[in-house]
Amino acid sequence: MRFQQFAPxxxxxxxxxxxxxxxxxxxxxxxxxxxxxxxKQIAMLKRxxxxxxxxxxxxGKVRDLPTLKEQALRSLSRPSRSL
Numbered sequence: 001m002r003f004q005q006f007a008p009x010x011x012x013x014x015x016x017x018x019x020x021x022x023x024x025x026x027x028x029x030x031x032x033x034x035x036x037x038x039x040k041q042i043a044m045l046k047r048x049x050x051x052x053x054x055x056x057x058x059x060g061k062v063r064d065l066p067t068l069k070e071q072a073l074r075s076l077s078r079p080s081r082s083l
Contacts, residue, residue: 006054014063021053021068028073045076052076 003010003018010018026049037045052072056062062071 003050003054010057014057017063017065017068018053018057021065021072022050024065025049025053025069025072028069029076049076 003015003022006018007015026046029045029049049072052075053068056068056071060071062068
């Protein structure tokens, strides 16, 4: 997932961290939940994951990979009304 559209709001290093957090979280999700998903479900989950990371980075001012990943995993494990 690319976060380049948010370049005006983050430094290049922060953008790399957001991308790395997304990639690491996505990999862990795939390893922990290997059930088959449709393309639509995958796209929706990726969008939700990116949103969770952006919320942590903007509202929570979190900029480190381990915390971004942990918060994203935790938020995705809870039921959400947004889906």
